[in-house]
Amino acid sequence: MTQMLLTGPxxxxxSDDLREQMDKWIAKYxxxxxQSAVIPCLHILQDANGGWLSRGIMDALADYLDIxxxxxxxxxxxxxxxxxxxxxxHKISLCTNISCMLCGSEKxxxxxxxxxxxxxxxxxxxxxxxxKEVECLGACVGAPMMLLDxxxxxxxxxxxxxxxxxxxxx
Amino acid sequence: MVNIEIDGIPxxxxxxxxxxxxxxxxxxxxxxxxxxxKLSIAxxxxxxxxxxxxxxxxxxxxxxxxxxxxxxxxxxxIAVNAQRSVMEFLLINHPxxxxxxxxxxxxxxxxxxxxxxxxxxxxxxxxxAVKDKDIGPLVQTDMTRCIHCTRCLRFGQEIAGIKxxxxxxxxxxxEIGTYVEHSLVSxxxxxxxxxxxxxxxxxxxxxxxxxxxxxxxxxxxxxxDAVGSNIELHIRNNDVMRVVPRDNEDVNESWLSDRDRxxxxxxxxxxxxxxxxxxxxxQWQVVDWQTALEKTVDxxxxxxxxxxxxxxxxxxxxxxTLEEAYLFQKWLRxxxxxxxxxxxxxxxxxxxxxxxxxxxxxxxxxxxxxAIVLLGSNIRSEQPIxxxxxxxxxxxxxxxxxxxxxxxxxxxxxDRQIAVxxxxxxxxxxxxxxxxxxxxxxxxxxxxxxxxxxxxxxxxHNVALQLSNAMNATLFVGDLINHQPQASILRALARLxxxxxxxxxxxxxxxxxxxxxxxATLPVDKGLNARQSWERALRGYVMMGLDPMLDTAQxxxxxxxxxxxxxxxxxxxxxxxxxxQYANVILPMACFAETSGTFIGIDKRPQQFAGAVAPxxxxxxxxxxxxxxxxxxxxxGFDYISSQDVVDEIESPLRETKKKSEARFIPDSLELDSxxxxxxxxxxxxxxxxxxxxEALQQTPESRHNGFARIxxxxxxxxxxxxxxEVVISQDDRQVTVPLEIDDDIADGCIYLAAAxxxxxxxxxxxxQVQVRQAGAS
Numbered sequence: 001m002t003q004m005l006l007t008g009p010x011x012x013x014x015s016d017d018l019r020e021q022m023d024k025w026i027a028k029y030x031x032x033x034x035q036s037a038v039i040p041c042l043h044i045l046q047d048a049n050g051g052w053l054s055r056g057i058m059d060a061l062a063d064y065l066d067i068x069x070x071x072x073x074x075x076x077x078x079x080x081x082x083x084x085x086x087x088x089x090h091k092i093s094l095c096t097n098i099s100c101m102l103c104g105s106e107k108x109x110x111x112x113x114x115x116x117x118x119x120x121x122x123x124x125x126x127x128x129x130x131x132k133e134v135e136c137l138g139a140c141v142g143a144p145m146m147l148l149d150x151x152x153x154x155x156x157x158x159x160x161x162x163x164x165x166x167x168x169x170x
Numbered sequence: 171m172v173n174i175e176i177d178g179i180p181x182x183x184x185x186x187x188x189x190x191x192x193x194x195x196x197x198x199x200x201x202x203x204x205x206x207x208k209l210s211i212a213x214x215x216x217x218x219x220x221x222x223x224x225x226x227x228x229x230x231x232x233x234x235x236x237x238x239x240x241x242x243x244x245x246x247x248i249a250v251n252a253q254r255s256v257m258e259f260l261l262i263n264h265p266x267x268x269x270x271x272x273x274x275x276x277x278x279x280x281x282x283x284x285x286x287x288x289x290x291x292x293x294x295x296x297x298x299a300v301k302d303k304d305i306g307p308l309v310q311t312d313m314t315r316c317i318h319c320t321r322c323l324r325f326g327q328e329i330a331g332i333k334x335x336x337x338x339x340x341x342x343x344x345e346i347g348t349y350v351e352h353s354l355v356s357x358x359x360x361x362x363x364x365x366x367x368x369x370x371x372x373x374x375x376x377x378x379x380x381x382x383x384x385x386x387x388x389x390x391x392x393x394x395d396a397v398g399s400n401i402e403l404h405i406r407n408n409d410v411m412r413v414v415p416r417d418n419e420d421v422n423e424s425w426l427s428d429r430d431r432x433x434x435x436x437x438x439x440x441x442x443x444x445x446x447x448x449x450x451x452x453q454w455q456v457v458d459w460q461t462a463l464e465k466t467v468d469x470x471x472x473x474x475x476x477x478x479x480x481x482x483x484x485x486x487x488x489x490x491t492l493e494e495a496y497l498f499q500k501w502l503r504x505x506x507x508x509x510x511x512x513x514x515x516x517x518x519x520x521x522x523x524x525x526x527x528x529x530x531x532x533x534x535x536x537x538x539x540x541a542i543v544l545l546g547s548n549i550r551s552e553q554p555i556x557x558x559x560x561x562x563x564x565x566x567x568x569x570x571x572x573x574x575x576x577x578x579x580x581x582x583x584x585d586r587q588i589a590v591x592x593x594x595x596x597x598x599x600x601x602x603x604x605x606x607x608x609x610x611x612x613x614x615x616x617x618x619x620x621x622x623x624x625x626x627x628x629x630x631h632n633v634a635l636q637l638s639n640a641m642n643a644t645l646f647v648g649d650l651i652n653h654q655p656q657a658s659i660l661r662a663l664a665r666l667x668x669x670x671x672x673x674x675x676x677x678x679x680x681x682x683x684x685x686x687x688x689x690a691t692l693p694v695d696k697g698l699n700a701r702q703s704w705e706r707a708l709r710g711y712v713m714m715g716l717d718p719m720l721d722t723a724q725x726x727x728x729x730x731x732x733x734x735x736x737x738x739x740x741x742x743x744x745x746x747x748x749x750x751q752y753a754n755v756i757l758p759m760a761c762f763a764e765t766s767g768t769f770i771g772i773d774k775r776p777q778q779f780a781g782a783v784a785p786x787x788x789x790x791x792x793x794x795x796x797x798x799x800x801x802x803x804x805x806x807g808f809d810y811i812s813s814q815d816v817v818d819e820i821e822s823p824l825r826e827t828k829k830k831s832e833a834r835f836i837p838d839s840l841e842l843d844s845x846x847x848x849x850x851x852x853x854x855x856x857x858x859x860x861x862x863x864x865e866a867l868q869q870t871p872e873s874r875h876n877g878f879a880r881i882x883x884x885x886x887x888x889x890x891x892x893x894x895x896e897v898v899i900s901q902d903d904r905q906v907t908v909p910l911e912i913d914d915d916i917a918d919g920c921i922y923l924a925a926a927x928x929x930x931x932x933x934x935x936x937x938x939q940v941q942v943r944q945a946g947a948s
Contacts, residue, residue, distance in 0.1 A: 055350065070336035073349040077338035 004048065006060040013064050018048055022064070034065040038075050041065065042082055051091060052083035080134055088123040088130040090168065093147040096133050099140035108144050109133065111158040115165070129165075172238040177245065189231040189242055190218055200244050201253055201282045203260075203367045204319035205232035208424055210328055215260070215319050217282065219252035220244045228252035250286070257286040260317050262293050264368070271315065273369030275382035279317065300345050305335075306353030307869040308360055308428055310377050316346050316370035322362040329425065330356040331561055331581030346370070353871045356581075357554045357854060360431040364414060364424075373412060375435055375866045380404070380411045388782035389416055391769045392430035393489050393762050394857060396679045397422060397533065397555045398771035399430050403763050403782045410434045410763050410783055420534055421775070427554035428870070429854060429861060434763065436863030437786070441745045443758035444787020454750065459788070459798075466755045467802045469737040470505060473710035479506035483703035485722075486691050487715035488512045488680040489858050490792060491767025492776070493816040495682075495689035497796035497808075498714055504805035508697030509708070512686040514716060515649070515852070515925075517723045517935065519699045520658035521835040522692075524665070526677045527684070533773050537562045541640030541673070543633060544572040545664055546595065547648020550580065551854035551872070553678060556646075556772070557581075569636050573598055575650050575849045576922060577915040586632060591919040592654060593842045597622065599663035600840060601630030602637075606670040609638055616836050617666060637671035644674045650851060652677065653723065653925075654937045659837045678772065681858075685770035689820065707731040714741040714792065715759065717859050719748045719931040726904055726934045741795055743786075744859040748931075759792045760785035762860055766813045767793070778817070843939070846885075848899070849916070850925035850936030857926065877929060880913040880922040881942075889942060896945040899923060901934045907945050 004014045013019070021044050025037040038061070045057050053076055062069040076082045083091075094112060096105045109120070112131055116124050120133040139145045142154025153164055171182045176189070176198050183192040188211065193200050204215040211233050219228035223241035228248055243249055261283060268274045300313040320337065323346065327333045334356065338349050348354075362371050385404040392399040392413075399422035404412045413434050415426035446462035447454045457465075473482055484502040486495060490512070499510050513519070536542075536559040549557040561582040564570045572580065572587040573595060580587070590598060605626040607614055614621050626634065637643045645668050651660045661677065668675035686692070693699055698706065704727050711732060718732060718740075719725045732738055732752035740753040743761040750756075764785040769777045785791060793813050800808030810816050853876050855867040867873065879897060881889075891897055897910045899921065906929050916922050923929065925936050933940075 068333035068336075070333055070338075070349055073338050074336040077349070078340045 004057065006056040010064060013060050014045070018044060035067045035071060038065060038072060042076055046082060051087045052085060080132070089128050090149055091130045091132065093132045093134040095135070095137050095145050097136040100144040103143040105144035107158065108156050108161060111161055115161070172236055174236050174240040174242065176242045183236050185236060187236050189220060189234050189236055192236050193231065193244065198244060200231050201286065202232060203278060203317060204321060206321055206365060208329065209321060209324040212320050212324065215317065216256045217253060217260070219249060219256060221246045221248040254286045257283060258288060261287060261291065263298050264317060265297065265314050271312070271369040272372040272377055277369060278367035298342060303347045304351055305348060306871070307866045308374055308432060309354065309363060310372045310374040312370055312372070313345060313347065315368045317368055318344060318346065319367055321365040321367070322346065322371060325362055325365055326356065329361070329558065330358045332356050355871050357428055357550055357872070358425060358558065360428045361425050375432060376412045380406050385411055388780070390763060390779045390782055391777045392426070393681060393769065394429045394433055394861060395427070395553045395555070396681055396772040397553060398769045398775070398777050399426055399555060401426065401430060405782055408783045410437055420532060422555050425555065425558060429554065429867065432867050433860050433864050435866055436860040437761055437763060439744070439863035441863055442743060442761070442786050443745050443756060444789055445758060446788065447756045449754050462755055462757055463798055463802045466739050466757065466799060469754055470710060470712070470739070473737045474505060477709045480509065481708045482507045482710035482712070483509035483698060483708050484712040485514060485700060485703065485714070485716060486512045487514065487721060487858065488683040488686055490682065490715050491765065492682070492685035492689055492770060492820065493767050493813045494714065494792040494796065495686045495691045496816055496820050497793055497800065499689060499691045501796050501800045501803065501805065502712065504800065505803060508693060509703045510691050510693060510697060511700035511703065512683060512691040513700050514722045515653050515680065516657070517653065517655040517701055517937070518657040519701065521661055522699070523833040524835050525833070526675060527774070528674065528676065529774070531674070531773060533559060536560055536644065537566065539563050539642050539644040540568045541636050541643035542568055542570045543637065543645045544570070544574065545645060545647045546574055546651030546660065547646050547678060548574065548578055548650060548851060549646065549648060550578065552648050571633050571636060575917050575920055585636065586629065588629065589915060589917040591847055591917045592656070592660070593919070594917070596659060596663065596840050596842060598630060599660065599667060601626040602634045603663060603666050603670060605631045605634035606638060606667065609634065610670065612670070620837070620840050634671070637667070637673050643671060644676060647675070647677045649678065650849070653850065655935065656842050658835065659840060659842065662835050662837050676772070682769050684772065684774055685768060688770065704728050704731045707734050709735055710737040711735050712739045715743070717744065717746055720856070720862070720926045721858070724935040725931040741792065743789065744863060757795055758787065758789035759795060760789050765791035765793070768817055845919070846940055846942060847920050848937055848940045849920050849922040850930060851922065852926045853924045856924065875911070876924040876927050877908060878911045879908045880911045880916050882914045882916045882918065883912050885918060886912055891942065891944055897942050898945050900941045901938065904932060904934050906932045
């Protein structure tokens with residue numbers, strides 16, 4: 001997790017590295033339109049903060065982009081890929097929309113719940129996994145599917161889930 | 171112009187208009203929730219769907235531009251079916267709690283569901299419930315009722331300039347709120363109550379107080395700033411239940427400041443006076459009017475006979491109506507008293523002969539300005555509606571600069587803003603004048619010896635350029651200059667800058683003071699001004715509508731003067747300890763909403779209003795009290811039957827409008843004397859007694875810090891002040907002990923302590939030199 005500075009003058013917020021990453025995005029939009037960069041900035045900050053966004057981070061981003069804090073909250077609460085509470089080391093996002101459901105996502109969900117002993121929205125006690133039920137991720141052709149951290153896994157079966165999760169280094 | 175047809179009615183319409191705007195102008199009703207004429211178009215409620223000829227499906231009237239030959243049907247089968255379907259969706263999650271909802275009876279959703287809703291709901295699933303938010307003492311939330319029209323969001327962003335409310339979450343989970351719970355800080359926040367088409371945002375002080383159909387609406391004028399916002403008083407059983415704005419594009423458009431909206435709460439304060447009283451052997455006795463009036467006149471005549479009329483002064487609040495002001499001075503002048511003034515917070519009268527008034531200038535003209543410079547004005551709290559107009563100008567491209575004793579977020583694009591103390595402010599203005607002179611290749615004329623040798627700073631150059639490049643520049647001079655002991659120097663420089671840059675100069679007046687100028691409640695030819703009247707400690711005082719310690723510039727001077735006086739009359743709506751201590755007669759006066767009168771705002775627009783409720787108890791309208799005082803004093807010409815008679819009498823001499831005086835004022839020097847200056851801003855909700863008695867306004871975040879002194883960290887360090895502990899602010903032999911806050915927006919050499927509070931009332935004079943030390947230290 002990167003150490004971040006969340007209060008103070010704008011030019012010292014976060015860290016040198018994070019500011020550099022965010023400035024690249026901000027530069028893609030016309031001057032005064034920094035608000036447009038709010039989604040990529042939230043991703044950068046979430047990744048740097050172990051997968052979730054604290055209120056302090058959102059407030060600091062609002063200062064950094066010079067937009068009202070509520071404008072950051074609106075975006076962060078709208079998209080399911082932003083986490084507003086701490087999450088496990090690995091985030092499993094299982095699609096349960098129509099195509100995946102028809103192809104058996106319910107069975108996958110039951111298997112995940114039994115294996116991890118958690119319900120959707122919860123994190124395992126050891127802090128390794130967070131399970132989420134999500135809307136369509138646009139991979140219906142390989143239904144049922146899930147997003148594990150940054151990778152799509154398709155044509156899921158309980159056995160395949162076990163293989164994938166067993167194969168994770170930790 | 172294009173030709174369109176709505177419901178078969180041919181119309182010629184401006185092609186930039188949307189269908190709903192064309193329909194509104196033609197008086198054709200299209201149902202809507204999210205559309206509002208003053209806000210951007212969101213098109214998210216879909217209630218305004220209409221059928222358009224040749225369109226495949228119904229179109230939203232609010233976001234479909236008109237085009238030539240367009241045929242619109244607002245109540246065809248297709249349109250009505252679409253509207254009914256939208257209504258069914260809107261009602262899915264809306265609770266059926268109309269019987270306990272404050273909006274009931276004046277609810278747009280309720281009204282439209284009568285027209286478009288089904289009697290029976292097909293929705294058998296669970297309705298969602300949303301937790302209410304606490305957004306402060308003024309606005310009540312019932313968020314389950316929200317239909318997500320987003321008018322309140324758009325208002326915050328577009329009109330108030332501060333986006334405090336947002337839509338968090340998504341789909342079924344979307345909620346309107348602040349996300350992090352806090353009180354709204356906008357001074358216009360109450361407008362979201364009017365904007366909300368359902369009962370999600372309602373007035374907190376009005377909650378469960380009355381039903382829309384039980385109340386009668388009476389037009390009136392708000393008396394708390396120089397705008398004179400048009401309002402409607404909603405009355406039930408002789409009580410003002412609430413105040414809402416009345417549309418007037420020339421004055422307040424559709425908006426109302428929170429100050430004007432919630433001041434009515436002070437009307438029912440316990441501190442209201444309801445019976446005439448006289449002091450006998452140091453005891454207050456309730457008496458009938460006749461006794462009180464006779465005692466008033468006898469007492470005054472006694473002082474006049476013994477010491478002369480020049481030993482008596484009459485001071486009147488600038489919130490008083492034109493009629494009250496006129497009769498006040500007519501009565502006193504009839505008795506030979508010439509010491510009359512309404513400029514109670516003014517300390518410097520050196521430039522009183524200068525006529526800064528503007529003719530042919532409207533509030534709406536502010537929005538045409540392309541350059542605006544605010545001098546010593548916390549415009550958002552002094553004149554919220556003017557701040558809104560300036561904001562609109564700024565959004566339309568006007569450049570805005572502010573030179574003040576402290577910085578404040580103006581909630582608009584501001585080009586430059588500095589916080590300077592008075593000495594530096596003189597220097598800045600002189601520098602701007604020099605830069606303007608250099609650019610125009612003019613010499614300084616009478617000002618030659620006064621302006622500094624040095625060349626102007628970059629900031630001063632920039633402001634000079636801003637003004638000289640503009641076609642229509644406006645300078646506003648606010649209370650934070652006007653209340654200063656050496657305000658005339660700053661005003662003279664502001665006049666010079668305005669003259670050199672060909673800008674309009676607006677000296678922001680106190681509430682109804684334009685009416686008071688007309689009525690001549692100020693010394694004419696002879697007589698003492700307000701400051702002299704107090705400082706010279708006269709024998710008799712007549713005070714009308716004021717709290718002598720909170721509405722004046724030198725509280726302790728006033729107290730000493732009143733203590734020494736032999737006869738003091740207070741005509742007032744509110745009781746207070748100081749008056750009880752020093753007055754001999756107290757005459758209870760009707761308050762705002764209880765009296766008829768005339769208000770003349772900053773744009774000189776005379777606005778008349780009638781009394782809407784009967785005065786409290788045995789109190790009487792001010793003009794009637796003065797009329798009878800005239801009669802009891804056996805003066806001629808006090809036989810008015812209505813307040814209109816008074817206006818008629820004033821108007822005849824006023825018709826011949828005075829030619830603007832050519833007087834000039836050039837100060838002797840630009841030297842100011844102050845080391846650590848007190849910034850005595852009158853807080854937004856403390857400007858008059860009515861506001862000070864409005865509990866809801868006193869609970870706002872705006873009022874919460876009135877008891878704190880504020881100083882910047884540099885000054886605190888230099889003076890060894892620790893914000894953890896209280897400090898002692900002293901002036902001559904008077905001192906107050908207050909908690910300290912560090913605020914780096916305060917200028918160097920200044921300490922901020924709100925005026926018009928019981929704390930500031932213990933100090934000798936506002937805006938003057940003070941010493942400060944840590945409490946406990948010597």
